[in-house]
Amino acid sequence: MKIQGDIMWGCSCGHIFYGEEPPEECEKCNSLDSFIVMPEEIIKIREIDMLEEKLELDKAEPKNAKLPKKKDNSSKQNRRRSKK
Numbered sequence: 001m002k003i004q005g006d007i008m009w010g011c012s013c014g015h016i017f018y019g020e021e022p023p024e025e026c027e028k029c030n031s032l033d034s035f036i037v038m039p040e041e042i043i044k045i046r047e048i049d050m051l052e053e054k055l056e057l058d059k060a061e062p063k064n065a066k067l068p069k070k071k072d073n074s075s076k077q078n079r080r081r082s083k084k
């Protein structure tokens, strides 16, 4: 669920702030009243960009070689003894 009144504010430096009202001063570039409401379209594009960046990172990482599954079933079956 989204919290109502939580607006996405974007500074000219790229700093993002979530809140009902923008901060007076940007904590990154220290500029006053530099925050503007980020339109949802921009937010979506940003999210897509972030996802694509993540995917690229995953591809860049070397994949761990998967260990072959051990097959011990046959030996277990052989261990079974008839108790009579």
Ligand SMILES: [Zn+2]
Pocket (backbone or CB within 6 Å): 011, 012, 013, 014, 015, 026, 027, 028, 029, 030, 031, 034
């Ligand atoms: Zn800023």
